[in-house]
Amino acid sequence: MKFPSPKPGFILFFVFVTIAGRGQVAAHYDTAFVESLKKQALASVDNKAKPVQEMVDMVFSFGELGFQEFETSKYLTGVLEKNGFTVERGVSGIPTAWIARWGSGSPVIALGSDLDCIPKASQKPGVAYKSPIVDGAPGHGEGHNSGQAVIIFGAIAVKELMERNHLPGTLIIWPGVAEEVLGSKAWYIRDGIFKSVDACIFTHVNSRFEARYGDPGYNGMVSVQFSFDGEAAHAAAAPWRGKSALDAVELMDVGWNFKREHLKPTQRSHYVITDGGDQPNVVPSKASVWYYFRERTYPDILSMYEAGQRIAQGAALMTDTKMSFRILGAAWPPHFNKPLAEAMTANIGRVGMPVWTDADQQLARAVQKLVEAPKVDFEDGTPIDGLRTTVDALKGSVPFSMGGGSDDVGDISWNVPTIQLFYPANIPGTKGHHWADAIAMATPIAHKGSVAGAKAVALTLIDLITNPALLDSAKAYFTNVQTKDVHYVSFITEKDPPSTFLNKATMDKYRDQMRPFYYNPAKYKTYLDQLGIIYPTLEPAAGR
Numbered sequence: 234m235k236f237p238s239p240k241p242g243f244i245l246f247f248v249f250v251t252i253a254g255r256g257q258v259a260a261h262y263d264t265a266f267v268e269s270l271k272k273q274a275l276a277s278v279d280n281k282a283k284p285v286q287e288m289v290d291m292v293f294s295f296g297e298l299g300f301q302e303f304e305t306s307k308y309l310t311g312v313l314e315k316n317g318f319t320v321e322r323g324v325s326g327i328p329t330a331w332i333a334r335w336g337s338g339s340p341v342i343a344l345g346s347d348l349d350c351i352p353k354a355s356q357k358p359g360v361a362y363k364s365p366i367v368d369g370a371p372g373h374g375e376g377h378n379s380g381q382a383v384i385i386f387g388a389i390a391v392k393e394l395m396e397r398n399h400l401p402g403t404l405i406i407w408p409g410v411a412e413e414v415l416g417s418k419a420w421y422i423r424d425g426i427f428k429s430v431d432a433c434i435f436t437h438v439n440s441r442f443e444a445r446y447g448d449p450g451y452n453g454m455v456s457v458q459f460s461f462d463g464e465a466a467h468a469a470a471a472p473w474r475g476k477s478a479l480d481a482v483e484l485m486d487v488g489w490n491f492k493r494e495h496l497k498p499t500q501r502s503h504y505v506i507t508d509g510g511d512q513p514n515v516v517p518s519k520a521s522v523w524y525y526f527r528e529r530t531y532p533d534i535l536s537m538y539e540a541g542q543r544i545a546q547g548a549a550l551m552t553d554t555k556m557s558f559r560i561l562g563a564a565w566p567p568h569f570n571k572p573l574a575e576a577m578t579a580n581i582g583r584v585g586m587p588v589w590t591d592a593d594q595q596l597a598r599a600v601q602k603l604v605e606a607p608k609v610d611f612e613d614g615t616p617i618d619g620l621r622t623t624v625d626a627l628k629g630s631v632p633f634s635m636g637g638g639s640d641d642v643g644d645i646s647w648n649v650p651t652i653q654l655f656y657p658a659n660i661p662g663t664k665g666h667h668w669a670d671a672i673a674m675a676t677p678i679a680h681k682g683s684v685a686g687a688k689a690v691a692l693t694l695i696d697l698i699t700n701p702a703l704l705d706s707a708k709a710y711f712t713n714v715q716t717k718d719v720h721y722v723s724f725i726t727e728k729d730p731p732s733t734f735l736n737k738a739t740m741d742k743y744r745d746q747m748r749p750f751y752y753n754p755a756k757y758k759t760y761l762d763q764l765g766i767i768y769p770t771l772e773p774a775a776g777r
């Protein structure tokens with residue numbers, strides 16, 4: 234391996250450390266040298282504000298649902314290849330999944346963020362009322378369009394410094410394909426994609442700027458489709474000769490809704506009927522219902538999953554139909570690494586919140602009024618009034634959680650020391666998974682929040698690359714604290730394929746209508762410019 238050569242003017246002290254179990258030698262760097270790297274990284278990310286804005290706006294304009302992120306992945310991997318990364322496509326049997334690698338040797342740091350968007354959430358950015366770009370089409374009503382810019386430009390800034398200073402280390406960038414259906418990360422783990430990874434930085438859009446460690450209080454989940462097979466018949470002339478698969482779906486739903494009384498209050502379960510038959514005069518021979526079963530711990534999720542199977546079997550018995558089921562997604566409740574969260578939090582404090590303009594705050598307050606945002610935050614009781622202006626303190630495991638959403642980064646967090654960075658690119662007090670959550674996501678709020686996130690990523694990468702003790706303590710926490718008593722067992726088996734068929738019909742329906750609205754950065758400075766939106770537009774023009 235090459236040894237780092239200090240920049241002129243800096244004295245570099247090496248301490249050779251043998252990383253336990255790996256037999257590799259890592260260098261420990263002088264604090265003045267590390268500080269100089271950090272200053273250069275911050276300046277470098279600031280210089281990348283324009284490409285950050287372009288990437289945020291571009292991915293926003295693609296508006297692709299889970300497993301159908303073809304334009305998004307083509308664009309992102311193109312940018313990564315132009316910047317010297319080697320890209321492997323179609324990983325885990327998922328056409329839109331890929332892994333981009335750069336560098337060599339230890340440490341191996343993975344950086345990830347989600348790609349996909351929300352059904353029926355198409356929305357013009359920067360306008361504080363409902364105004365879809367394409368009516369009925371999907372849109373970034375969660376804000377996943379911003380996360381890849383955060384990791385890619387944070388990583389590129391550090392890669393440039395590593396090249397210039399001959400610092401060893403490997404950077405791996407991966408996409409959270411189909412996060413909204415919890416569809417990829419458990420498969421990446423199953424297929425060994427994170428095997429050689431020392432630590433993982435995951436980023437997710439938020440209105441806060443923070444990192445947490447331990448159990449943040451999310452639910453884990455399994456996503457399962459139950460299908461029933463019956464017998465068609467003329468629904469008026471010979472209904473006694475039919476066996477209704479739709480009856481089975483309805484009876485399963487009734488059964489599950491009775492079951493709720495006897496589940497812990499931390500559970501969340503919900504379903505949609507994905508196939509309810511074709512038309513009323515044909516007894517439905519096929520019907521399907523898609524469930525999410527969420528709970529706080531692996532045993533409780535498993536117990537719900539098994540109860541769901543029994544209720545489905547009962548519905549099949551009642552209707553004389555046949556039942557089959559398929560797992561479509563899975564997520565462990567996450568646990569984040571303490572030493573990495575501490576390092577990230579120090580860097581967040583150094584970066585600080587973006588400087589919001591009056592226009593940013595006006596839009597935020599107008600959106601909060603639009604969605605009837607609560608006056609105070611559900612979690613910590615802080616007031617909800619415009620954009621947040623202070624970074625959050627480091628928080629550890631919650632003593633108790635009422636449960637809530639899930640992210641399949643949980644599966645990664647139980648296999649590699651992992652941290653989640655929340656960067657401040659959206660408006661507090663929104664509902665989530667809603668068109669109004671897209672309003673800020675191609676505006677200066679998202680652009681500045683993503684630059685701030687990229688800086689925190691870059692600084693933490695520098696810590697990981699220059700300080701082997703940080704990685705050692707991250708691994709010690711992972712082994713001696715996090716996984717001491719809890720052992721990861723995947724919800725999926727070798728036989729479960731990724732559900733790459735999901736959302737195809739919806740994207741096929743809307744893609745041609747959406748294409749004319751893809752962002753063209755050669756012609757327009759921003760996506761707001763391309764759409765002719767004055768920022769912010771708080772009310773519809775008169776006469777609309």
Ligand SMILES: [Zn+2]
Pocket residue numbers: 347375377412437
């Ligand atoms: Zn998300």
